[in-house]
Amino acid sequence: MLQFLTSLFKPKPAEAPPITSETSMNFDGEEVGPFLNRLADNPRFALPRDFAAAISEALPELALDETRRWRIDGDFDGVAMRLEIQIYMDDINAPDLSFHSSAEVVAEIDQALKQLDG
Template identity: 60%
Template sequence: MLTFLTDLFKPQAPKAPPITSETSMNFDAPEVAPFLTRLANNPRFGLPADLAEQIASDLSGMELDQTRRWKVEGDFDGAPVMIEIEAFMDDIDAPDLTFFGPDATVAEIDRELIAFDEATAG
């Protein structure tokens, strides 16, 4: 009984908000790691250090029309966040990446996608 009562008053770790939004972009495979590195360097995010390396490595083994999905636990504006990244290899070495997460998180990812596209288009 005492354990039950003390558990009631323990502070709970904050939980990530639910996934409610998505954004996507088609990449050439060599662009994936630079984009994910750029995203990880965004001061609003706290993402795993090996995110770009891990996903780029996993993409190198994907075949045409194959789909793969990663769940990424991190922080956004100092609060826990869960981001899901789905890659669909819709052309040879050209994955379409879709990012799923809470609205504000996805909005920031979308801003990064647009900035990355503008920077690499020129």
């Protein structure tokens, strides 16, 4: 009974802002894991430790013209965020990655993509 009463007064976790923006880039297959690891190491993000490995390990299983999407919940600048990563295999070992989230999150990812493409 006490546990029920205390659960009534627990603050609800903050909801992530809605997904409003997108950025994308074509990758060589071997670039996906290192890019996602650099994203995870970005101090503005707090992402699950295993998300980059899970996505990288799924790449060889994707057939040509297949699409797969992952939903990742984490923080951006200390605020809850939701990131969706979609991979479309438009060429053999050359996936197209698109990143969907709030405008601020996508802007940070877009900067990282520009550095990679630079």
